[in-house]
Amino acid sequence: MSxxxxxxxxxxxxxxxxxxxxxxxxxxxxxxxxxxxxxxNEHLNVVYWQYMPxxxxxxxxxxxxxxxxxxSGKEGCFLIxxxxxxSYSALMAILLDPKGQSIKVRIKQPKKKExxxxxxxxxxxxxxxxxxxKMGRDKDGKEDKxxxxxxxxDGLDDDQGGAxxxxxxxxxxxxxxxPKEYGPHIKQLQxxxxxxxxxxxxxxxxxxxxxxxxxxxxxEETHASRVSRIRPSKDQIMFYxxxxxxxxxxxxxxxxxxxPTIKDDFITDLLIFKEHKFFITAHNIGDxxxxxxxxxxxxxxxxxxxxxxxxxxxxxxxxxxxxxxxxTVTSLAPIQSRPTHFVSASTDGKVRIWDxxxxxxxxxxxxxLDSPVQNSAMADTIENVKLIxxxxxxxxxxxxxxxxxxxxxxxxxxxxx
Numbered sequence: 001m002s003x004x005x006x007x008x009x010x011x012x013x014x015x016x017x018x019x020x021x022x023x024x025x026x027x028x029x030x031x032x033x034x035x036x037x038x039x040x041n042e043h044l045n046v047v048y049w050q051y052m053p054x055x056x057x058x059x060x061x062x063x064x065x066x067x068x069x070x071x072s073g074k075e076g077c078f079l080i081x082x083x084x085x086x087s088y089s090a091l092m093a094i095l096l097d098p099k100g101q102s103i104k105v106r107i108k109q110p111k112k113k114e115x116x117x118x119x120x121x122x123x124x125x126x127x128x129x130x131x132x133x134k135m136g137r138d139k140d141g142k143e144d145k146x147x148x149x150x151x152x153x154d155g156l157d158d159d160q161g162g163a164x165x166x167x168x169x170x171x172x173x174x175x176x177x178x179p180k181e182y183g184p185h186i187k188q189l190q191x192x193x194x195x196x197x198x199x200x201x202x203x204x205x206x207x208x209x210x211x212x213x214x215x216x217x218x219x220e221e222t223h224a225s226r227v228s229r230i231r232p233s234k235d236q237i238m239f240y241x242x243x244x245x246x247x248x249x250x251x252x253x254x255x256x257x258x259x260p261t262i263k264d265d266f267i268t269d270l271l272i273f274k275e276h277k278f279f280i281t282a283h284n285i286g287d288x289x290x291x292x293x294x295x296x297x298x299x300x301x302x303x304x305x306x307x308x309x310x311x312x313x314x315x316x317x318x319x320x321x322x323x324x325x326x327x328t329v330t331s332l333a334p335i336q337s338r339p340t341h342f343v344s345a346s347t348d349g350k351v352r353i354w355d356x357x358x359x360x361x362x363x364x365x366x367x368x369l370d371s372p373v374q375n376s377a378m379a380d381t382i383e384n385v386k387l388i389x390x391x392x393x394x395x396x397x398x399x400x401x402x403x404x405x406x407x408x409x410x411x412x413x414x415x416x417x
Contacts, residue, residue, distance in 0.1 A: 031057040047100035059199035072196035081108040081185040108185040257316035282329035288322040333387040345385040
């Protein structure tokens, strides 16, 4: 490219890689594969979008109390502070402002800029969205504006781009993720600095859990400028403090472990039973592993900084392996009325109830037997089964999603009172 010329935008197809929902704000947050954070309201109108400062996000959770997005992907796990302002209440905005023009959303900026920002609006002359975007004022009182290539709103159509349209992406955008302009409002959690396969938040236990499958070759890519990573292992699991609760600060490592015995398998879901000092992992081959949960501060002879890689992960071999599923265990759910019981679902079409105190299986439900899809001429292979809670499941086929209720005479004794 000749000197001084900007790269011409190229048109690519936008695809959503992950999605989460905020019940407090009635907003959907989505990450696209071309590094955009897109915010929708209940009417599925785009309220706001901007390029993400971290690439290839595959897991996204909105933490209601902290007003934060918890994201993980190619470059690790992040806590992202959000600014969300409504002119009306969140519920009234659904009724009075279906286009979402009164909603202001963005990744929080440092205090050097005023917080009274405004959302981009449709240009009255051109009719284009995102033509101007006021981000506040700098220290000199000058307006800090964005040119619309980085920020926009519900103009993600065929020209502006969007969740299902063509997007204009500038090749000259710097590959500088976690820019200084966000200051402390985007925090990268230590310990996992490459692909994170799974992410869950346990609000009652005040924990964030992230896990990944690390190959031996990953250890050869370490670099002094990158955040600390844990030693080479197989299934790596990191536990972080979700909120500030002494002696931990938000994002501080609470526990770290790995299982050196599992090589060709990987974790698909995870549950924590903090009071019992156990956690449970579901696996691709159909097994469910019961493991000890050991707080890092309680490990003997651990006098080093808890966030340093030299302290190393803790080996966490399985205390017990629950066997019964013949295919991938896709989802786990606790049973609130029975603290030692949990439910598992699998692509084998079975939902099973287990007791980790007695290390036994209690019941097995064949959810395919009453399936309208499986018992019709349109019978299809089960691609996934997700437990919405301890009683409701979603069975996902290629072209259909079936919502079902676990209903059995004996289930009331063990699932709900």
